[in-house]
Amino acid sequence: MYILEAKGIKKSFGTLNVIKGVDLSVSKGDVIAIIGPSGSGKSTFLRSLINLEKVDDGTITIEGQPVVENGVYAKTPEAKEAYKKLGMVFQNFNLFPHKSVMENIIMAPVSLQKMTRDEAIIEGRRLLAEIGLSDKENAYPYELSGGQQQRVAIARSLALKPEILLFDEPTSALDPELTGEVLRVIRKLAEEKMTLLIVTHEMSFARDVADRIIFMDGGVIAYQGKPEEAFSCNCNPRLTAFLKNFNEH
Template sequence: MFLSVSGLAKSFGENEVLKNIDFDVKKGEVVSIIGPSGSGKTTMLRCFNGLEQPDKGIYQFEDGFSLTFAEKVRKQDILRLSRKSGMVFQSYNLFPHKTALQNVMEGPVIVQRRNKTEARNEAVELLEKVGLQEKIDLYPHQLSGGQQQRVGIARALALKPELLLFDEPTSALDPELIGDVLKVMKDLANENWTMIIVTHEIQFAAEVSDKVLFMDGGYIIEQGNPDEVLKNPKEERTKRFLQRILNPT
């Protein structure tokens, strides 16, 4: 098991955002998280790379690294957690004053202190991988939303993470740009990257996921393979959500 999560909880003041979350991720598995806005999906994702710190819960990784959040967590342990993952954000979060190539090189060179020539060569390869070989010297404002998001994916891959985290990566895109980003993500799934994806793209989740979690009100209401959760959900809340998404009136 790559990662086991148990008893995860997070509040902001009086607002309990995550409540007793338990689930596992296997190596090479794609886990999609679906659910209504405000159900805690993004907060949970941010807890997996150190952007938010849970109030309670235990992470157990297959390499023996574990974190218990009921006690004070050391800064170096949060840093180790953040180094395990690469995050692709909803709003791209690219450096506006850096080219696509420089954005992808930034983490390896500045954070990981890797050789600049090596980092540049890898960045060029990654931009080719996401179909942007002609755009490496362009700045974010010169790229479409879909192209910016693909730079974001290349930037996450450049860190050579064990886990890729996607926070609704297509929700800010125009419909005609979504397909290019989803294709890159499907390719990564086929390469057996371990991925946790927060998404509203139900068809995409059905195609690429090994496991789907449905969240509502800070809880995981239902989890299982795509057929179980998306085609034959047991819980009434899951059924209602899917009905709204798939058959909007």
């Protein structure tokens, strides 16, 4: 059984068709990198999977539980529960500015009554150790670098114990010297066999870490395959042009 399956996903904004029938099957432990030009629908697709955008058509199933069927959203408690298996990390961190690092991390698990405050703090400290920020527990986001903020944002998502973590260009708001520390955290999650869907422009990272590359172009998956093929097979002209353009910048 797939941990996440999307079939025939379509999404328009007004007259603009952004997602034009996308299928994706994700197995437990898959690490999938989604690449493609700006405006090709990568963010909209990720946001649709996690219910931040409503699709117009298609079916989404999370661990066997349909949450959308042919464009119709299931309203059952089971469907609502299923979405909790997904977490997302955004480009701009989206930390709560007036809350400390620890408060950012424990807020959702405590308010959703997943844990007591004391349990959440213990878990928060474990996560801070994992991301190498044990000394920043009481710091506020403005006291942290972008790379540190993004690592906290990852810890905050992990605190809800998602089965699948979605990343939307997690390093593209960072200065180049700060991307490495964030990519290392994501790489560690991949090594721990967490299921990851990562929209990224970091091609060498995608090549190293992903099991599968998905190339989105014009609202469709124009190519998918193993990294060693995707980056060298020249089997899709649009992908080749995209990679060539990328290497020249």
